[in-house]
Amino acid sequence: MATGDIVREQWATRFGFILAAVGSAVGLGNIWRFPFQVGQEGGSAFLLMYFFFILLIGLPAMLVEFTVGRRTALSPIGALREVGGGAWKYVGALFVLIGFVILSYYSVVAGWVLRYFVGSFTGAYMDEPGEYFLDIATGLDAVLFHAAFLAITVGIVAFGIQRGIELAVKLMVPAIIAIMLGLAIYAATLAEVGEAYSYYLSPDVEVLQDDWRSIVPAAAGQAFFTLSLGMGVMITYASYLGEDRNLAEDSGVIIAFDTGIAFLTGLIVFPILFAAGIGAADPGAGAIFVALAGAFAEIQGGTIIGILFFGMFAVAALSSAISLLEVVVSNVIDEYGIDRSTAATAIGGGIFLLGVPVALFADANNEPIMVDLYDILAAEILLVTGGILLMILVGWIYAEQALDELRKGIGDLGALGEVWIWMVRVPVIVVLIVSLYLAVTGYWAFLTTDFADFLGM
Numbered sequence: 001m002a003t004g005d006i007v008r009e010q011w012a013t014r015f016g017f018i019l020a021a022v023g024s025a026v027g028l029g030n031i032w033r034f035p036f037q038v039g040q041e042g043g044s045a046f047l048l049m050y051f052f053f054i055l056l057i058g059l060p061a062m063l064v065e066f067t068v069g070r071r072t073a074l075s076p077i078g079a080l081r082e083v084g085g086g087a088w089k090y091v092g093a094l095f096v097l098i099g100f101v102i103l104s105y106y107s108v109v110a111g112w113v114l115r116y117f118v119g120s121f122t123g124a125y126m127d128e129p130g131e132y133f134l135d136i137a138t139g140l141d142a143v144l145f146h147a148a149f150l151a152i153t154v155g156i157v158a159f160g161i162q163r164g165i166e167l168a169v170k171l172m173v174p175a176i177i178a179i180m181l182g183l184a185i186y187a188a189t190l191a192e193v194g195e196a197y198s199y200y201l202s203p204d205v206e207v208l209q210d211d212w213r214s215i216v217p218a219a220a221g222q223a224f225f226t227l228s229l230g231m232g233v234m235i236t237y238a239s240y241l242g243e244d245r246n247l248a249e250d251s252g253v254i255i256a257f258d259t260g261i262a263f264l265t266g267l268i269v270f271p272i273l274f275a276a277g278i279g280a281a282d283p284g285a286g287a288i289f290v291a292l293a294g295a296f297a298e299i300q301g302g303t304i305i306g307i308l309f310f311g312m313f314a315v316a317a318l319s320s321a322i323s324l325l326e327v328v329v330s331n332v333i334d335e336y337g338i339d340r341s342t343a344a345t346a347i348g349g350g351i352f353l354l355g356v357p358v359a360l361f362a363d364a365n366n367e368p369i370m371v372d373l374y375d376i377l378a379a380e381i382l383l384v385t386g387g388i389l390l391m392i393l394v395g396w397i398y399a400e401q402a403l404d405e406l407r408k409g410i411g412d413l414g415a416l417g418e419v420w421i422w423m424v425r426v427p428v429i430v431v432l433i434v435s436l437y438l439a440v441t442g443y444w445a446f447l448t449t450d451f452a453d454f455l456g457m
């Protein structure tokens with residue numbers, strides 16, 4: 001396998017694997033998407049559902065991907081061909097498509113991050129945080145920053161300098177946690193903190209009852225998105241792994257980091273938005289940007305903290321973007337035998353074009369309208385579909401081998417192994433199918449209302 005050989009060397013230590021997996025998991029999903037989803041889906045009710053999905057679906061699903069990856073030591077198309085045979089290889093093709101779609105808008109949002117990073121040096125965003133976001137989110141500049149971010153990602157994947165990224169991730173994770181803890185402490189001193197915490201933290205059953213039809217698919221989509229599940233990234237990463245690793249323990253560490261960073265983001269964003277008199281749901285996709293720009297304008301040393309924060313944020317996005325592109329590129333290399341840099345460049349070009357509408361079009365309020373169109377499709381529909389198919393395959397066709405694989409590095413699983421397979425077989429699949437159904441109906445409603453309005457239909 002053309003790609004495998006380079007990376008396989010690098011997972012010599014458990015640390016390397018965990019870092020890469022954390023690098024993929026922690027990204028825009030935690031810092032941008034999570035607070036935006038919480039805001040849109042009614043606060044604490046969403047948070048509760050999200051925790052539920054992380055533990056009851058995310059953990060078993062991650063184990064599914066890890067066992068398949070390590071057992072087959074192949075990238076997703078090959079792995080699925082070996083595990084399921086026949087038509088299952090088309091699921092691998094679905095993964096490639098998902099990676100393509102996600103990266104196309106992921107890179108636009110990451111372009112915003114780059115733009116804020118640049119703006120940190122001059123304080124460009126500090127005067128009118130809300131306006132600034134709307135100004136830069138769409139338009140020619142947004143296209144350029146999208147192109148710049150994607151070019152960096154393609155460069156890294158083409159030349160295979162993952163080592164540099166590993167180093168960056170090693171520095172990034174502690175640094176980002178330190179900065180965020182500092183910001184969370186700052187946020188805790190704001191006058192409106194009580195109101196914000198109660199919005200974010202005290203579960204509101206009524207909201208859940210009223211809005212579960214949108215909260216359930218949003219939380220499931222967020223769980224898959226944030227943990228990089230449903231499109232084979234974790235299959236690929238585990239394919240480079242030795243048999244002595246305890247996959248359950250590693251999953252626990254990765255999930256703890258990822259969930260911790262998202263949770264912390266909420267502790268920062270909501271007090272700041274409430275203190276600024278902005279409703280939690282108002283800035284939508286701009287929530288994190290508007291909140292932080294406002295905070296950095298207020299606090300001492302805001303310029304430096306801004307530079308550090310947005311710098312880290314860009315690296316976090318980059319290490320996830322690399323994993324997205326890697327799935328597409330490595331599969332194309334394996335299937336068609338194209339060389340790596342040609343594949344990365346050509347695919348990068350295609351992804352760029354697909355992202356251009358996201359960077360260009362705004363609605364009447366100047367909000368970026370296409371982000372939702374791509375993002376809901378990707379997270380709530382495509383990733384969840386990928387997840388369901390993988391669960392069916394492993395739960396019903398490959399259970400014995402998967403259990404056997406999980407046992408390696410752990411030893412006797414006791415009843416837990418059976419519990420895992422049983423969870424995958426029925427409850428996880430059923431919950432995901434319900435969630436997918438709700439997502440599709442919700443998406444249809446979005447297309448025929450908000451989006452149709454935008455199109456002037």
Ligand code: PFF
Nearest residue numbers: 025027028029225226228233
């Ligand atoms: N998990 C990444 C994030 O939270 O930003 C995004 C992502 C990466 C999603 C890889 C899916 C994926 F396969």
